[in-house]
Amino acid sequence: MPRPGRPVRGSSGGRPLMAALDLFGRRWTLRIVWEL
Template sequence: MNDNQGCASSILRGRRPIMALLDLLGQKWALRVLWELRDGAMSSRALRSAAGDISPTVLQSRIHELRDAGIVERVDGGYSLTPLGLELSEAFMPLYRFAGKWADSLEREPR
């Protein structure tokens, strides 16, 4: 078994892939890291600045988890999405557009 297979096994832990992915992305700040890297590589410092209040420890933890999952990779000068990470980022675009419509509808509706 190579390192990637071992990592995949530890991430999946007998779960269905969709559940494992949602668990990974449900970690605090994971989606924010994915979102900030969608337009290209960023240094750890730039990523932390773009993400707002994320602590350096939590940022490194999320990066480590996303790297283990094959979504983020280390590149010269920082971190970038892998081809799989880019595909995942694109998969979120319909949800992003829906979220905008949903937010608009909530603002129009009287409470």
């Protein structure tokens, strides 16, 4: 599952769902890093 984080970052009105997914992914990655 590819993670389009950069291209979706600027366009907030284009695909908010993708932006939200990216945000969730970032939170999960942060959590994993903290757990490690």
